[in-house]
Each structure stands twice: as structure tokens, then as C-alpha cells.
Amino acid sequence: MKKWRIQMKKANKYLTGQRLFVVCFSTLILLSVFALSGEALNGYLHIQVTPEIKSLLTIEDENGNETRVVVPEDGYYITSLPSGEVILTLKAEGFLTYTTSVFVKETVPTTLNITLTPDRNFKFIIVAGGTPSEENSIWKATRKSGENAYQTLIQLGYPKEDIYYFSQNIYLDSDGDEEPDVEAKATLSNLKNAVINWSQDADFLLIYMVGPGEKEIFWMSDGEVLWAETLNAWLNELQRAAPKQVALVYDACQSGSFLASLAREERLVAVSAAEDEAALFASGGRLSFGYFFWTHISNGAGFYKAFSYAKESVNLIHGQTPQLDGNGNGIGNEISDQEAALKFSRFTETEGDIPSVGDVSPDRYILADEISARIYAEDVADKDDISEVWAVITPPGYSSDSPEIPVTDLPVVEMRLRLTDMDRYEVVYGEFVEEGTYHIAIFAVDGNNVPSLPKQTTVTRIGNGNLVAPDLWIRAVIVTQEKGNIEGVWRKGGEDMTARGDMVVWGYFYANPEDVTWGSENNPDLFVKIWFDAGGRIDVNYFHVSVPTIEVSSDYPFNGEPDEYGVTTTVQRYIRQYYENGKSATEVNYEDGVPAEGYRPAKNPDGDMTFNDLRIGAVINTSEKGPIDAKWRFGGQDMTARGDQVLWGLFHANPDDVTWGSPDNPDLFVKIWFDLSGRIDVNYFHVSVPDIEVYSDFPADGFYDERGTTILEDRYIWHEFQR
Incomplete structure (x- = not known):
């Protein structure tokens, strides 16, 4: 079988009927590989190129024979290809050679977005800090993030000799070629040499550090720490020797403490968390700032957009606040920082599509006797198909024990595609066991492992009270001498509808016999009648029929925060809480039990x-x-x-x-x-x-x-x- 080449160093990566988006540091080429119907033996290569490289392209067959691509004025080039597995190599002067493998089908097109990387002197340093041990809770996440960064750079076409990879595990094979990719152990001396000496001839240096961190400290290993001022001194020495652009992407707890120390013009510093925040490293590292950043870089996002995507993702999951300084003043996330990042190293964005998530399940409230709720996402789509959808659940009040302890234990649940609704994914999660609000971030991932931006919803578990009708919540707290405040137990009596369309619900609250000896479901303490008027008004009527003080509250529409509150007593026996036209109010009657004057009841009912x-x-x-x-x-x-x-x-x-x-x-x-x-x-x-x-x-x-x-x-x- 004849093979053609379009060079991209991506070991053992075969794309079948998929669309690949590769990060761009320069310019974009669109490749559509397809076969015409009825021609089983031949497919076609369809190339769209940008004007600046229109006359520079060549394609190469498996024997090394090159063919110059002559692109017409419309920017499209078409050539025939055999059906089946095809290896394509693409070359252009001034750009790194790019190779990929595709499987050409007769009727199903395969489209590749390919970015050629300029053949300039870029160098990269990856530091996966920490030691692989049981005490290091984020070692697997650190390794995964480091490997993701390395694989992305290789995918972009950067040669291995321009990537200095540090880790305590020197046998890591990140690109699958059965050869170790780690150059040296992560030590201070090795990193200093790489920054000051190895990087001297680079026009651009990007350093990625990921692992355990504390205030102004990055742990290279269990026994060595890198101080922010030390790294700054090394970078100053490097940039004094020869002008060059330097970027640092640092993912660790309290990584923001590095921002002020490293601030300088011609230096871009992106940190994953504020100086007093723990960093997210959940799901084995897949849920981390660095992993999101490099995954979007691999999909063609420029530096600033990849930072923004990663920032939004970890912020929505964990409330983490990544910072970016590009103007050299050490203050993150200013407008001028964004402008500097967009211009930095003249990155040209050629971003591929990312999955989209449409509507998600609305904010929901569940009561004390419920622990399950359905979570769903609708209109989930991507041109490369959806490989998975998952929900990240942050429990109420969740936080790391301290800023230097990473967040690793957030629940992640997979959402399943509904057979009856092919663009809706859902799951019933049954661990809403704490009172308070659960924040849920929903992601979709496409066939190229690219995540969507998250969509958020919440589930709030209300520990007390009762939903007596859709969206209407009521509660009674009985203030006893024996036990202090106890929850009133609701018992619904019944409901009905009038001829004109009004609805009535009635019942009562009583004291739990487990709390007080006089408590009984047949000893009402508070009668309740609720009137849903056909005109839209809702009246919640409370009637105090006991001795202790009783606190009453209601909420409509139910959102977990009571709209109205009152106290019934043996004197203040009647409270009406009503809702109309989006507003609510409370009325109180003071009652003494004495019949109103001026009335002369004279009937004699059977009784x-x-x-x-x-x-x-x-x-x-x-x-x-x-x-x-x-x-x-x-x-x-x-x-x-x-x-x-x-x-x-x-x-x-x-x-x-x-x-x-x-x-x-x-x-x-x-x-x-x-x-x-x-x-x-x-x-x-x-x-x-x-x-x-x-x-x-x-x-x-x-x-x-x-x-x-x-x-x-x-x-x-x-x-x-x-x-």
C-alpha cells in the first residue's frame, strides 16, 4: 500500500474517522481526507493553506520522494490517496516537519486541522516535582500533568532535544516510543543548569512546573525546595545574558506566592492558584489547572485562551483563582496582562472546536429525607463526537484543610447517554448526605480528549422543613421547655380544588414524641391552611393551637432561603404569609380568645x-x-x-x-x-x-x-x- 507523509511526531497515534486539532505557534493547514462514493481504491487529499505558506508545501511518500504542492488561487489543493491506512508527511520551509496517520474511508470524511510550528529556537523545561511515595498524594496527578505537557510539545513538532524534562522517575516514557523521556532528576542543580546554560541559545523559553507547593516554595523532591527568589535570580541571569522571552506556567498550592517575585517585562507568569489557595489535583490529575491548560494548547488554543479555559474550569469546580502577570508589575489578571499574553511570542491561534454543553439541570433543592437527585446535560455536541460526559461534585463548605494541602478527593461521576434522547446525558447521584449546597461542574470530552468549558448547577439539601406543594416550602420550630428548639413534624391532612380553580392544602405540625412526652401526631400544635388562589396569590395561614412559642417560615418559589418568618404564641395566634406578583409579606393577628363584640349568634345547630x-x-x-x-x-x-x-x-x-x-x-x-x-x-x-x-x-x-x-x-x- 502506498503511503504519503505529513509529518507530525506523535508516536502510536492513529486517527480513524476523527478530527485532530493541533496547537499553533504559527499557521494553519486544513486537511480533509476522504474517498468518493464508489471508488473503493482511491481517496482524495484536500488541503487548504494560508497564503504565507501557499508556495512552500511539499508532501512526501514512504520512500522519501517529495512532491511540491502547487496550490491554486482559491487556496485548495486536492490529490488522490489510496483507501485504508495512510501516513501523511507535510513539509514547509521555515516550519517543523509534521507527520500523522489517518484511515481513509470511502464515504466518511476525516478532517484534520494541522498547525505548522515555526522553525525558531523554542526551548521548554518541564519539572514534575515531588517524590513518588505514598506520602505524596498528588504524585500520580503530577506525573499525568507532566506527561500531558510533554506529549503536547512533541505533538506540536518540537524535537526532544529542545525539551528538558525533570522528574524523580527518570524512566518515564511519555510518548510511547519505549525510550525514557526524562532527561534528569528534578534537583536544584539540574534545574539551575537547564535555566542558565542549556537555555542560553533559545529565543523563547517556557517553563512548566507542577507538583507540591507552599508559600514561595516549590518542592523539587522530598529533600529539596525551590524558592521563588532563587528561580527569579536564575531567570534574571538568563535574560541579562541575552534578550529572550520567558514564560512560566506553575501549577501548585499557593503558586500565586511566586507572582510578585518573578514579575518582570518580557516575562509571562501564569500560576494556578492565589497565594493563599490550595490547588485542585483531582481525578488523577485530569482535573487540574495544568492539565486543562496543556489539553487546550494541544487543541490549538493560544497561550492566553488556554490560560482562560483552564482558569474558568478550576474556578467553577473549586473556586480556585489562577493569576496571570504579563506587564511585569506582579499584579495578576489586569487588562494589560491579557494584552501582553495575546502578543507574547506572537502565538497565532488556530484553535479547533471544543465540545459544547447546552442546558444543564436547574438548581435543585432536596429535603432531609432525600439523598439522591438527577443531574443532566442537554444538547451536548462536538464534530469529533462525544467520548464522555462527567460531573464534578463539590460538597457544601468543602475546602482543603490548609492552603498547602491539594484538593484531590472531589467526587467525579460519569453521565450516561439516554437512549431515548441522543443528546442528553444524565446520572442519578445518591450521595447528597450533607446539608447545604453542592456545586456541580459538568464537562463533556470529545474524541480527541478535549474538554468543554464547564457548565454549573447546584443541588441544595435542606435539612428541615417540607415541600407541601411544588416550589412552596414551609417549616415550624417548636420552642419547648424540655428540649429547647425542636422541629415540628408535618402531617398533611388533604387537598382539594374548588370549582373556579382555587387549590387548598391543609395539615398541621406536631411535636415529635421522641423529643417531648406530649408529642403526638394526634396532638396538633400548629394548624396550617394554604390557599392557592386562581388569580395567582398564595396564602399560607398558620394557627397556633399549643402552649409553646412556635417559629414559622415559608419560601416561594423555593430556593433554600426562607422569604417570610414569624413567631406564633398564645397571644399572637394567627400568622398569614402570602405571595403575589413576585412579592411576599406577613400579617399577624393578636388574639385573646374572646368573641368579637357586636355579634349575636342565636342559632341552634344540631352539632x-x-x-x-x-x-x-x-x-x-x-x-x-x-x-x-x-x-x-x-x-x-x-x-x-x-x-x-x-x-x-x-x-x-x-x-x-x-x-x-x-x-x-x-x-x-x-x-x-x-x-x-x-x-x-x-x-x-x-x-x-x-x-x-x-x-x-x-x-x-x-x-x-x-x-x-x-x-x-x-x-x-x-x-x-x-x-
């Missing part, structure tokens, strides 16, 4: 017997039918540990009388307390709009002993009897 010879009744004064007897709905009863009896229930309008009547649309809550001492407390709580007359008879003899009218302004009536 209902409770127990202990107590009869109660209610009459609702409706606008539609006038006075109607209310229907009694028994709720429950219980006895406390000391022998008090409690009974509760509600009165409601008969649906045969009015359209809004329903057993699940309470008009009057009732709680009756039979105290061990013989006292009987009958508590009525008006929870509707019409005036409601209430009646009590003890002992039941057919004539009501106590009566009163509950109204909107005076909602609570208390009848007391003694046995």
Missing part, C-alpha cells in the same frame, strides 16, 4: 357529640345561602403520658350547600383539651372568609352554654368548662 359529654357546633354565614350548618370532620384523639386527653377535627361547608364546600377545605379548625385537672378547653380557629358562629355545650343538655362569632379580624375563640 356533634365529641366525648366526655361535650357537644360542639358551627354555623357558616354564606353569601350564597345565608347561614348553613357546618359539617364536622373528626381528625383524631390521643392521651398524654400524664393523662390529659386531646381531640381535634374541623368544620367545613357542605358541598350540597355551596360550590366551595369540601371535607378538604376547612373553614374552622377545632382542638379540644381535656386537662387532667378537669378543665376543658375548646379552641376554635377561623380559617375561612365568611363569619362563622361557634357553639359549645357541656354537659350536653340540648342548650349551648357558650357561643361566639369568629371573623377575619378576630379568628380565635376559646370556650372553657370545668368537669
